[in-house]
Amino acid sequence: MESTSPNLHDALINFSQSYLEQYRDKLGHFPVVEADEQWASPCELSKFNDDLVHWQPIKITEQLSFNNVENALEIKLHPSIKAYFSTIYSESIPATCEHGHLQLLFAWSKDDFDRLQQNLIGHILMKQKLKQDVTLFFAVTDQDDHVVTLDNATGEVWVEKVGRKPHKKLANTLEEFILQLSPDIYVEK
Template sequence: MDRETALALEAFTTRYCDAWQRSYQTWPQSEELYGVPSPCIISSTGTMVTWQPQPFTLAENVNAIERALDIVVQPALHAFYTTQFAGDMRARFQSETFTLLQTWSPDDFRRVQENLIGHLVTQKRLKLSPTLFIGTLESDTEVISLCNLSGEVVKETLGRRQSVVLSSSLTAFLNELEPVL
């Protein structure tokens, strides 16, 4: 596993959880994850779940993607999706505010890998560079992704060659993130 990326993700998660503690005197909360089983759940009340990141308990790789498409995935992506179970976290990178995706449970990890496979198959069909999404923006047509060729983090328009490089690496990108509550 890419230890630098894992440490950068853990550091951002700590900043995010600390911001929740300072602002609301609680661990992060989510309405979207209410009722969805996860090892992260501390408590559920009304329509809200309170969560805390937990260690990842499965094999620390996304080999299902590699096997399905006969490719090698950037080590940083393996680390990104297998460092922890956690809820999605709102973040800001420079002027971009987005949702940093995480895996909530073992079932969610399998679903994320399936979605990444589907994303890569579509890109291959459209003859686009292979990218693997790590974040979503307000627009349904734009995502934050890791370029599987260069290792750069990009903001891309789905189905188009349009992309903007945000950072030279996933580690550098995660280190610059600011929590958004």
């Protein structure tokens, strides 16, 4: 399964660049996000106004590890989820597919990567407590309490209501899922 990582890496880079290009074509500038000095990111480019900064997804060049999660929970995480969260730093990216609208989640910075790992640990512990197969979230949908997850055993992509078993299969692999997405460009308010 490790061999899928380079293809997933390319799919994520291509998707994030497509989002960036379509955003700039439609709105004439880089995407913007609320400025927060306490959550600085290498994605930040320049001030847009007093409250917002321009940003862009960037390739992660440092080595990120999920060893602490795997060791703490005595579990091996699927290679696809590790590749997904260690490919780019980015604000969440809106996307659409035949199943609806969603937001792909990413780490905004190294500090945010650490926080993401804590959230994944909480999700895994909840699944174990409920005696459900382990899934790992990587996107949220426009439906309340529904997340897009990766089945840790199979690598399949599913929709699940938080606290419930996955109920709708979306793709056989994370790469396959990313390749079927289109950036969803809209004007922030």
